[in-house]
Amino acid sequence: QKEVEQDPGPLSVPEGAIVSLNCxxxxxxxxxxxxxxxxxxxxxxLLMYTYSSGNKEDGRFTAQVDKSSKYISLFIRDSQPSDSxxxxxxxxxxxxxxxxxxxxxxxxxxx
Amino acid sequence: GAGVSQTPSxxxxxxxxxxxxxxxxxxxxxxxxxxxQSLGQGPEFLIYFQGTGAxxxxxxxxxxxxxxxxxxxxxxxxxxxxxxxxxxxxLCASSSGVGETQYFGPGTRLLVL
Numbered sequence: 001q002k003e004v005e006q007d008p009g010p011l012s013v014p015e016g017a018i019v020s021l022n023c024x025x026x027x028x029x030x031x032x033x034x035x036x037x038x039x040x041x042x043x044x045x046l047l048m049y050t051y052s053s054g055n056k057e058d059g060r061f062t063a064q065v066d067k068s069s070k071y072i073s074l075f076i077r078d079s080q081p082s083d084s085x086x087x088x089x090x091x092x093x094x095x096x097x098x099x100x101x102x103x104x105x106x107x108x109x110x111x
Numbered sequence: 112g113a114g115v116s117q118t119p120s121x122x123x124x125x126x127x128x129x130x131x132x133x134x135x136x137x138x139x140x141x142x143x144x145x146x147x148q149s150l151g152q153g154p155e156f157l158i159y160f161q162g163t164g165a166x167x168x169x170x171x172x173x174x175x176x177x178x179x180x181x182x183x184x185x186x187x188x189x190x191x192x193x194x195x196x197x198x199x200x201x202l203c204a205s206s207s208g209v210g211e212t213q214y215f216g217p218g219t220r221l222l223v224l
Contacts, residue, residue: 043215101153
């Protein structure tokens with residue numbers, strides 16, 4: 001079993017829809033949680049970073065962490081075609097200095 | 112300022128050959144990371160440098176893989192006796208220090224025929 005599980009999709013939704021992306025993890029040592037966006041043939045870019053249970057909002061994006069359930073989510077409101085990309089969850093233990101990624105979910109927003 | 116750059120962007124080689132992949136981190140970033148991303152998968156950690164020294168090389172798959180960062184800036188990932196299974200995108204990232212955001216380069220796409 002992988003330390004981080006993420007549904008690879010693909011996920012296809014109409015423009016303006018609310019998108020929910022999720023990851024589960026098994027390692028309780030993970031303390032820091034990130035969402036990266038990766039466009040085709042590009043490197044991952046950081047979208048959201050959080051280290052505590054609860055919600056963190058940034059514009060149309062909301063990251064949610066539930067450490068008791070070992071479950072994290074990313075919500076995208078008012079989705080746009082430019083949001084079409086692969087979304088990767090990533091986690092890091094205290095002092096570990098290496099990110100453990102999920103498989104990535106390929107998302108397409110249809111105009 | 113410039114982001115993380117990686118060269119070459121694409122590399123095609125034959126099984127058994129030696130390859131070097133280069134990473135130029137963001138200026139001033141002391142930490143540098145290498146990851147490998149296979150098709151349809153998330154990146155997997157290979158090695159992490161703090162300054163010139165490899166602080167964690169636990170992700171290197173075997174002794175054919177080696178990385179250096181002699182002056183604490185540019186890093187080179189070296190793969191000996193390449194195998195077809197080494198085909199992947201090799202990503203480099205850098206950060207300004209411990210626990211700081213990792214910024215990724217565009218990757219080098221390695222194809223071993």
